[in-house]
Amino acid sequence: MSTATPGRRERLARLAGAVPVARILALVGVALVLGAFLSVLHEILVVTGEPRRLYYVVGGAILAGTGLAQVIRPRTAAGLGVAGIVVGMYLYVTSLPGGFGFLALLLPMLDDAVALLSGLSVLRIVNADVWALAAAPAPVFLAWSATTLVGVLGATLAVAFGDFDHRGERLRNADGLVVLLSAMVLLTLAVGIVPGAAGSFVSTDGVGTETSTVESSLVYAGDSVAVAGAVELSPEVRYTVEADERAYWRVSTYDRYTGGGWVRTGELRPYQGELQGPPGRNRRLEQTYTAETDIATLPAATRPTEVRNVPVPVQVDDAGGLQPAGPLQAGESYTVVSERPAARSGALREAGTDYPDDVEERYTQLPSSSPERVAERTDRLTANAENPYDTARVVERYLENNYAYSLDVERPRGDIADRFLFEMDAGYCTYFATTMVTMLRTQDVPARLAVGYTPGQRVGDDEWVVRGYNSHAWVEVYFPEHGWIRFDPTPSAPRERTERQRLEEARTADSPAVDTGASVNSEYDAGTPEPRDDENGTPGAGGPGASGGRIDRSSSVDPGETADQETDDGPLSGGSVPLPTPEQAGFGLVVLAGAAAVGRRTGVDRRLYREMWLRRLPEGTPEEVVTGAFHRVVHLEERAGREREPGETARSFLSHSDADARRVGELYEQARYGHGVDEADAAEAAARLAALLERRSRLPHRVKTPETRGR
Structure with missing residues (x-):
């Protein structure tokens, strides 16, 4: 039992309202975008070299982006980012055996940049560790400096929640965004972004099923x-x-x-x-x-x-x-x-x-x-x-x-x-x-x-x-x-x-x-x-x-x-069935969240809940069972087109219904206003409700009463 006073509850509510949830989620979006990008570079360096060098480069870029964001304009930050890319690629090209003769393969270099989306293809290039270190700082600097300035950047998640933050929209209306993110995951699983890259999130350490x-x-x-x-x-x-x-x-x-x-x-x-x-x-x-x-x-x-x-x-x-x-x-x-x-x-x-x-x-x-x-x-x-x-x-x-x-x-x-x-x-x-x-x-x-x-x-x-x-x-x-x-x-x-x-x-x-x-x-x-x-x-x-x-x-x-x-x-x-990788589990949660959001927008979740609610009477005394049966009968009548007016009695509302519905109404009045009901009355109410469901429901009609649960 909560002991919070009304004044304390008001202070907690004001504090919760002051937390910029949408902005925090936008920053999470930026972190996810950078995390996805940097995770590929990290895997490259795990294979080809020493990943600690990446930590130093990324840390330096974050510090530079955070500090310079307070004193430079976004356009200047963009220019510095481009300069960082140029310097990084210069260092990479000069590390190659052929030096600048490698510029004859400019198109393959661009292919390698696009292949970053799949990770494995990038491992084909010579000096991939130098390439990864050259590619890391500029995007990190740009994203983090812009994030420090406006608080809303990053791919879909960051932009969407940044827009929510800007318009002050309630987060409970974000189910459309969740559906979009889920669809993106499903499309990624089905279609490879990079030609020749498998459209699958199965880990390379995982176990294939096909022989x-x-x-x-x-x-x-x-x-x-x-x-x-x-x-x-x-x-x-x-x-x-x-x-x-x-x-x-x-x-x-x-x-x-x-x-x-x-x-x-x-x-x-x-x-x-x-x-x-x-x-x-x-x-x-x-x-x-x-x-x-x-x-x-x-x-x-x-x-x-x-x-x-x-x-x-x-x-x-x-x-x-x-x-x-x-x-x-x-x-x-x-x-x-x-x-x-x-x-x-x-x-x-x-x-x-x-x-x-x-x-x-x-x-x-x-x-x-x-x-x-x-x-x-x-x-x-x-x-x-x-x-x-x-x-x-x-x-x-x-x-x-x-x-x-x-x-x-x-x-x-x-x-x-x-x-x-x-x-x-x-x-x-x-x-x-x-x-x-x-x-x-x-x-x-x-x-x-x-x-x-x-x-x-x-x-x-x-x-x-x-x-x-x-x-x-x-x-x-x-x-x-x-x-x-x-x-x-x-x-x-x-x-x-x-x-x-x-x-x-x-x-x-x-x-x-x-x-x-x-x-x-x-x-x-x-x-x-x-x-x-x-x-x-x-x-x-x-x-x-x-x-x-x-x-x-x-x-x-x-x-x-x-x-x-x-x-x-x-x-x-x-x-044994292998356990899912963290990536698989994360993608699965996104897909499940998307399915839940689709259900919410289409009303499927409410309909499914109502169908399950119809078939499961509350546990408790015979009065509670009869009352639960009555509320379900009212729901069936309203779903059939009859609307109960405020203050209308049970007898009046069910006067034109069939015998089963009227009998449940009578038992409800007996429980509410009469001498009460016993176990036999509760069982009768459940049986009458089951008969109604058999005639009217789209789903199997078995009603779970307190006595039949667990059988």
């Missing part, structure tokens, strides 16, 4: 690879390859690790007739690819130096990968000449660590959020390795010998490499390769993820049939004076068995496009034996050169760090 193929998750991934959960194998034939020797047919490489996947940085450039080969000792390999189906990739053995007879325009990425401008049609062919590294293992051991600055910076990057235990375990595993080559071989063999191969895995939340290393027992190539690259980078060994196809089924002395299930991910490690060398930590034997089993299933089911004329009854093995690079001693994992037995994980980890350990945010057992 894809290894091929679609890797070689068709485009600029980014998101590590998936369970995947399937496609037995359909993609290419026939003619070459003097088998090789891994590479499609692309990825350098920037996000913790949940991979991004390929840099821009594509047109192929102009010749490409630079790798340094050191190489051997030439010519390959001719014939598409057996319409396909939008251009595989090539590492490293392509010449492409001939391609039916579509070709673009080249920074790593020398070939990207078609359009799909190849079935039957179309092209030829690639590659220079393959031929360094022997002894030469690689002596290569040293004198890495070029750009290679070391780009290919040793890890998110600042990476757990320390990955580096700690790698330190222990490689303690006896004397050079980067031996470090890579130890990590390769450790993963191959200690983790099983499986396509049926649940994607963990959090950092993929960390969760695979400590909390999973099995995975497929993407997990193995991602983990190996991450482990090597903790040792400052430049490494990257490569995707493409394994050699496929040999059907002739110099011919291979490549199927969808040959899609694969592996690791490339950089060695000074030799370039990029392939390592493959995925266990090859179980993968080959899985591929053969999938092919036999497809053949038994008479599935189309799983064979060519040469692949049926071929005298060669239908499997995918791994190619051995005898010169550098790096066979596919599990191949003839993979020495060393199974490593006892328990001997190299601390107690409690076993691979089958589960944590609350690790792999979910038993098919």
Whole structure:
């Protein structure tokens, strides 16, 4: 019971009225707008650099905006903001390897600015951390200085509540704004703002529900690879390859690790007739690819130096990968000449660590959020390795010998490499390769993820049939004076068995496009034996050169760090439904608020409330039950078109109604003015009301009386 006196209540009411609620909500809108913008920049810096630098830049911009807002005009503030953008972009451009030559790519730069809306696309640009720091201060300064001056800025929320504040409108009339905000969220979920960006608020650390193929998750991934959960194998034939020797047919490489996947940085450039080969000792390999189906990739053995007879325009990425401008049609062919590294293992051991600055910076990057235990375990595993080559071989063999191969895995939340290393027992190539690259980078060994196809089924002395299930991910490690060398930590034997089993299933089911004329009854093995690079001693994992037995994980980890350990945010057992992310929960609340506002504006909420009210009599004495039934009968009569006049008696109002309504009225008068009612009278009133509802209501008529509740 409140003890506030009337005078105190009046003072509290005046104080509440003096609080500028609309203005506060407008400022909240500004904070949300800046928060959304800065959260993207923060995620970029978590992946690419040290996010604390962003805190300093933003804090300085807020202080400058707050202080200068008192002494400068808005037009001057706008000019300072533009100058800040120019200075920031100047610093960014001068940080690039090509300096101002990068201005030739002005349109791609504008694309990157627009791609800020999706975040992930921005990770493709070179020196994304510098870009993020350059982009941060000007918008913060402008928004905060203007906010200090007028108190009403920011996108929809800020403008709308600023208008409410200006016109003095009551906040209870803001349901239209809530509907608008809810519609914006729903449209964002359905339509991507940036071309190529997914219109979804599912976190990149979340778990997808659709099962894809290894091929679609890797070689068709485009600029980014998101590590998936369970995947399937496609037995359909993609290419026939003619070459003097088998090789891994590479499609692309990825350098920037996000913790949940991979991004390929840099821009594509047109192929102009010749490409630079790798340094050191190489051997030439010519390959001719014939598409057996319409396909939008251009595989090539590492490293392509010449492409001939391609039916579509070709673009080249920074790593020398070939990207078609359009799909190849079935039957179309092209030829690639590659220079393959031929360094022997002894030469690689002596290569040293004198890495070029750009290679070391780009290919040793890890998110600042990476757990320390990955580096700690790698330190222990490689303690006896004397050079980067031996470090890579130890990590390769450790993963191959200690983790099983499986396509049926649940994607963990959090950092993929960390969760695979400590909390999973099995995975497929993407997990193995991602983990190996991450482990090597903790040792400052430049490494990257490569995707493409394994050699496929040999059907002739110099011919291979490549199927969808040959899609694969592996690791490339950089060695000074030799370039990029392939390592493959995925266990090859179980993968080959899985591929053969999938092919036999497809053949038994008479599935189309799983064979060519040469692949049926071929005298060669239908499997995918791994190619051995005898010169550098790096066979596919599990191949003839993979020495060393199974490593006892328990001997190299601390107690409690076993691979089958589960944590609350690790792999979910038993098919549990993952909890929503904070973003999902926030968007869900906005959508629910919008639905409630729509209901309020259309009257649906009142109608639903009345329908529920009709069916639920109040608890209490028989008098209270009968009185509740009477009020509901009156509501039914008024809804039918009769309006009760002030002072009109129950008997008069219900005189022209049916017998059930009149009887409830009589019981009401008996309870109100007569000798009272008992339990039997209350039950009769409830039954009469139920009969009325059965005849008149649009919804099921069961009445919840105090006696029937809880049954």
